[in-house]
Amino acid sequence: MTSVSIQNLDLNFGSVNVLKQLNLSIEEGEFLVLLGASGCGKSTLLNCIAGLLDVSDGQIFINGKNVTWAEPSERGIGMVFQSYALYPQMTVKGNLSFGLKNARMPKQEIEARVARAAEILQIEPLLDRKPGALSGGQRQRVAIGRALVRDVDVFLFDEPLSNLDAKLRAELRVEIKRLHQKLGNTMIYVTHDQVEAMTLADRIAIMRGGLVQQLASPDEIYNRPANKYVADFIGSPAMNFFEGQIDADGKFNVGKLTIDLKNYDFADGTAKGEHWLGYRPEHVVLGEAALSMPVHVEAVADIVEPMGSDTLIWTKIEGHDFRIRTDGQQKVAAGDRLVVGMDPRFASIFDKTTEERV
Amino acid sequence: MTSVSIQNLDLNFGSVNVLKQLNLSIEEGEFLVLLGASGCGKSTLLNCIAGLLDVSDGQIFINGKNVTWAEPSERGIGMVFQSYALYPQMTVKGNLSFGLKNARMPKQEIEARVARAAEILQIEPLLDRKPGALSGGQRQRVAIGRALVRDVDVFLFDEPLSNLDAKLRAELRVEIKRLHQKLGNTMIYVTHDQVEAMTLADRIAIMRGGLVQQLASPDEIYNRPANKYVADFIGSPAMNFFEGQIDADGKFNVGKLTIDLKNYDFADGTAKGEHWLGYRPEHVVLGEAALSMPVHVEAVADIVEPMGSDTLIWTKIEGHDFRIRTDGQQKVAAGDRLVVGMDPRFASIFDKTTEERV
Amino acid sequence: MANNAKTISASGVEPRGPKPRPMLSPRNIMIYGTLFIVAIYYALPLYVMVVTSLKGMPEIRLGNIFAPPVEVTFEPWVKAWAEACTGLNCNGLSQGFWNSVKILIPSAALSILIASINGYALANWKFKGSEVFFTILIFGAFVPYQVIIYPIVIILRELNLFGKLGGLVMVHVIFGMPILTLLFRNYFTSLPEELFKAARVDGAGFWGIYFRIMLPMSLPIFVVALILQVTGIWNDFLFGVIYTKPDNYPMTVQLNNIVNSVQGVKEYNVNMAATMLTGIVPLIIYFASGKLFVRGIAAGAVKG
């Protein structure tokens, strides 16, 4: 069943058109991540769903009900904010129960719900503290709890982790994932951190300039990006690109390098003419093994970045910057000659002008 | 030759003792990274070296000269700040030449130096813009340029990349590395991002509470952390720890699991009693290969986080949280049974009480 | 349009697009109604001043202070400016106006200059005891003037500044110092410290950093300080009375003199014209830079 459905949504700030005829539908229990560069309209979209912004045009359905004009509190949504937005003068308990009290829920019921949420989130010992006396992670949990007690169908998260340090972020990411597994609610999660997106999402919607570029599973997005923007955006270090021509034989030529694309699954037969070829740094094979790859070429390591578990190597192939990611035990030094092996199956081809995947 | 040498440095803020009898010496041309959690005193140390803070006790030598009492501008250092600290009302050129003008350098010489720095950093076209009209990366380069023109012996960087987004950060990291290769100056670089530390450093100094915990090459720190703190701090996801006993046979026991440490290089013979055993998530081997490892054990995947290039698996072994990092093509789902293989050679053993490596 | 949407939704058609919001919702009526009444309360005295100052005495005696003038006359203004008498001096406010200008310019300039340097030193060049002096200074902001009026008379006498313009300027600088210093200190503290550090590494000294780095970045706070000082100094009465002599009386003191020198009947129209004339400088400053002022205040100028 569709949990949230957005139809032809337009949103203007004055004369600026931030969301453009956006359509999106989210299944019940799905974990959808909105991913995109800063300013692409992720928060705006989330606020529209929450009812915090008046849409300029279009409709929003939640659980089949048209909520386009409904008040935020009537939509059956809960929201977790980047700054947590806890009420600083109230205890954790007060924060959790304030909304319920306001809805004139019986005291007992409130107690029960707060207790349940506190248990789920393991914040029972914190109930009488004020937010000021909590750590970042604990605050985060209270913020989630506030949505939890309201027993909503849809959770909205607006970059809930981006104020935290890397370590905590990794931990809480796992916690949110666990929570989703436990509760099974629909969750819409905004982030611009691709690691979060990849690890959390059932599906990712990549946004750019108020439009959804690709809506698909993390795996699909990673391996079969719909266009060059998505391909470039996802993956760190970024995908390597070559600018070249595909000839009549289905071969991609860049400078002296020729890559045979016969194993590449073109959308419609083969393509010809100017194209981009993208290749992920981690799909590169080095050393002995490279020689057995369909494509191999020599290059000089320019910069070597050992990162413990991995090593990044920066080099140049046919005049294009080329990044290689290899495992941390590989000892390469700057200036070393390398044999670089690539498998065309892992490549992505994009049209030069439309930048769409072919 | 020693470029910067710090002897018994003490620094107090009021009654708070931030740096404690710190000793450090940095070779000429070395790239030293100060790494540590927030608040451990990294910036403080850097400011002491720069002369921006008055030390409470101890001495600082730069190029053999005692500069403990010298003004910042007389120390032969250049500094690049986290916020870049460009003078907003001056053009890029103005920013670059401000320090030289203060030193009453002849106009021609200033011109020449600015031109050279602009060329090195490829910011010639930006010279007449104001910082407000520059992108983050460009500002960063100007900030470096400001140190460059002054022809200093030592570059100090205080988290120069932490305000940038992930993509730009990766690019500029490489640029700084290139610059170091080109200029060959001594560089001291503060960060709390371990990827930066690992990739940039010749040596890393891991700081904690005003003390240096370990000063060694990235490789050494990653593979042979001096104590549990360092081991835990370095690596993402963090190292897995088991709490157990080493028996008389040199075997580590945790619950039903026994790990033979005969290949582990103890500092002095063998150790006995309560210890921690640390094992990095990326050294774990899964599937078929695991069975051939000296240690293997069964576990259930709790959470699976696909991250494109890698996949993180969260599981539990003998009651301890256990993280596994495996490559992105491995298809594991939450709930799957796994065989986990470990090689004791990659393990690290820490004393239970001192937490020092044994 | 809005009406249209309403009927559609009432007749069961799906909500779509922006939620209809009638212009005349009770909420809007409440908000704008309240604001309107409030605006009248605040604007009324100004209106009364203007209206009264444009009436002739007979019309005033007939008496509705809110009624617009039947016959507009500028005579009260002329009189207030150039003819109103205090004792034998019938020069109106004009002399006071120029006195005020003469007092205002050096006082405002000097007090802002000194306070900004103080604030800068306190924010960036803390030295031993600087916080103590600052605390005393802040305490000074709350000391009732009455406590130190008299000792200052003695100090001015000893400095041979009493009754001179310089003396009054000094008094204004002193009494403006606490609040302005606080303002500037807070502002300079809010500027990134790294900027200051960068400049030091670049070899700039105390004055170099102040003039080349800090000043060019401080326009908002200077505007706030300027407005506070201009209005404060212009509107000052107590110091003007105590520390000057009639030749140097600022406008407010002359205003009070003129208003209180009753000859025959009280000439309310002249009084109001005089009042307007006295208020006009700060009003102009305020109307011209009100937005900057509000922004400066919002920039944390008043915090802490």
Add this chain to the structure above:
Amino acid sequence: ADLEVTHWWTSGGEAAAVAEFAKAFNEKTDHNWVDGAIAGSGGTARPIIISRILGGDPMAATQLNHGRQAEELIEAGLMLDLTDVAEAEGWRDVVHPVSLLDSCTVDGRVYCVPVNIHSWQWLWLSHQAYADAGVDVPTNWSEFVAAAPALEAADKVPLAMGQQGWQTSGAFGVINVAIGGLDLWRKINVDKDAAAAASPEMLEVFQAFAEARSLSSGSNVQDWNLATNMVITGQAGGQIMGDWAQGEFQVAGQTAGEDYTCLPGLGVNEIISTGGDAFYFPKTDDPETTAAQKELASLMLSKEVQVAFNLKKGSLPVRGDVDLQAANDCMRKGLDILAKGNIMPSGDQLLTADTSSQIEDLLVEFWSDTSMTAEMAQERYADIIANAD
């Protein structure tokens, strides 16, 4: 030299009088009168004058009520000694009554120039008001009180009174002498006799004062001359005010006896106080200024100036040897009383500023707070007198 002269004579009649000084000084000497008027009664002006003298930037001459106000300034050596001028010109012989000069004298040295005699003891009555109310113009205080209801019926205020403190305390002094008699007054003000202040006779004075309070209940003006103006225009029956009110009637073009009546000593006890204004000359280092100051001092006492000044001011000259042909009805009454020697010193000469302002505060409070009874006021009054020094 330019001589700056400060004073608080800013009402119409007063300003005209000061102009006489200025004119004479500018015309008869090489010096220049720089007027430093300070508006708003002595209460406002005195602080300014004193702080300037203390601040080391004194004016060349200043009005002050003579009496004890200047004592400390003189003791501190801040005032110019005029003894040489006084002796040369024989002030002791010309000033009449000589007590005026006494109050300028400290340890045998003369420090000020008395310029006029002001008496507080006058009741000014509006003929028009009484005509409108259809009663005769009263000839003494009790008639005045009796006629009040008729005035009130005609929508008039029986007694006009400004709201400034000195007016209230002045009126009290007048009632004190008129109702309680001079002896009682002397006991209290000269001997500081607290028992007298608490006596039943004094209670009568307070009761009369309370009556005056109720008669003035419709009088909302601040300034004394606005109150006088009420009498001039017939809105009020009368006003208790010193002889300077005369100037206002004059400026309004009214004639004594025709348009208004003045009753010295409230028509009960014909006596006038010999307070008045005096000019002091703060010391300066500049010999030229000093010379000019002395010239001004002697000029102020000169016959013509005395006549011109006092005619405008409505006060009596301090010289017994001038002839006031131009004096009007009221002034003549005053001169007559003066000639008969029915005089009393003014309060300023007897009480310190501190004591008199305490009394003033009390009276002002009494005046505005109708819940305070005569007895309550008297008790506190006696207290102040007991503590006076």
Add this chain to the structure above:
Amino acid sequence: MAGAKQPVRILRNLNAKIAALPMIATALVIFVGCTVWTIVHSFTKSRLLPKLEFVGFDQYERLWSTRRWLISIENLAYYGIGSLVFSLTIGFLLAALLDQKIRFENTFRTIILYPFALSFIVTGLVWQWILNPEFGIQHIVRSLGFESFVFDPLYTPDIVIFGVLIAGLWQGTGFIMVIMLSGLRGIDGEIWKAARIDGIPKWKTYLFIVIPMMRPTFVTALVLISAGIIKVYDLVVAQTNGGPGIASEVPAKYVYDAMFRSQNLGQGFAASTMMLLSVLVVLIPWAYLEFGGRKNGK
């Protein structure tokens, strides 16, 4: 210290110290020196000129047995409480109204703030004129037919201080409003969103969430208002001059009159010392909250 000379401590950052000299001088000579001088002389018998003839607490005893001083204190209390309560509430309410994304915000704000530019002298005179029963509001209402309407606060001793208060509020609330407005604007927008999602009505959000969050703003406003209250002088002088009678006297005026009118400096100094004391009563808890609290918080 091998090789390097240790510079003299005092000479470090010499320029900064030189630049701070005016401040140091002001702090020490004026604010400490003069205050101490005044306090010392409050124990003397000084009359017109300061004299060191000590009389112990005589001046204070007399002060506290003087009706006028007691009335002044009482008035200050009324005026102070009134202006605190009304400035804060009106200032906040207006700020909240202006914060509703209304049109003409600038116009309304300008109208409400302009009186702040005017001096108390001007304010006092205008309101004296408007409250004058013969010309002002009372007259207008009466001429509309309500013959028995009475509104003459400046002529009624019991309420005159509220007449002053009306003028004071007119002058000062605009500034408080601006401060409140900037405080409101400083509140994290996400708090508002969270409250809306929790379904909390606006007024409740203000009352239970926003106002508690604006504590620093309120403290700032409170301190500014208090500092103004204790100094109130010009307004009373221009509007009522303490009248009718002594019904609207205030301490600042008492001090001034005692020093210059009664020529009893000792008494004036004693009164001003009392004023200082009352400032400290306000200031010390504030300083404690602001600075002491901040340290504990971190």
